[in-house]
């Protein structure tokens with residue numbers, strides 16, 4: 001596995017691959033890799049000749065009071081995990097290289113960003129869209145892989161790829177969960193043992209929603225109410241939002257007639273966790 005820090009060198013490597021007709025699969029991450037990330041890397045391994053994984057904790061997607069400084073950074077461990085999962089090129093650019101003095105361009109997908117996580121994290125999706133645009137330019141993949149865990153982010157990236165004519169295909173990979181259902185996240189390691197036990201209420205609340213809807217419940221108010229009640233049984237959990245929306249546009253539903261995305265954000269102590277299911 002090659003370890004690249006320089007953007008110029010990354011561009012040279014992808015140019016060489018492209019000249020040789022090798023397909024490039026790309027997995028952007030912020031590191032602290034877990035099975036969720038590894039499932040994206042393994043999928044890229046199966047589907048591409050050259051697998052590029054980036055690790056970049058992007059300051060522009062963190063709010064001023066968020067966890068940018070304490071976000072877990074474990075480069076040595078990540079490099080070993082990425083290699084085992086089939087990564088060929090680990091791309092780890094510096095903040096100074098990605099955002100040199102004078103950097104000012106932003107990419108924004110306003111409508112999809114205006115709801116759910118966008119409400120409590122102003123500027124977050126602008127930071128995500130901007131960095132992903134840069135990374136897609138630098139790596140020029142044939143396919144880029146994102147997790148359904150960040151459902152809103154995946155939709156925003158599909159939209160920007162379409163709007164800005166990237167010729168990369170954007171593939172969205174299912175959520176990988178712990179045995180008790182908690183969606184894997186680099187932020188789970190912030191949880192104390194007691195908080196970790198209560199965090200299981202998050203997936204359980206989504207399963208409650210799934211059961212209700214499978215039994216024929218069509219009223220969104222009832223579904224959201226049941227999710228909130230299940231979460232209320234975890235005294236350390238503070239609900240930020242529970243949304244039942246159309247899965248492609250994120251427009252709120254009032255009645256469930258077809259597919260619905262049930263998505264939520266919950267605070268457990270100082271840790272913000274998100275999860276979702278499509279029913």
Ligand code: AMP
Nearest residue numbers: 029030031036146147149150175176184
């Ligand atoms: P992050 O490092 O949190 O920015 O995540 C990098 C990529 O991994 C994003 O596309 C995430 O959606 C994806 N990802 C994170 N957690 C999971 C998970 N539990 N299952 C599937 N994909 C995930």
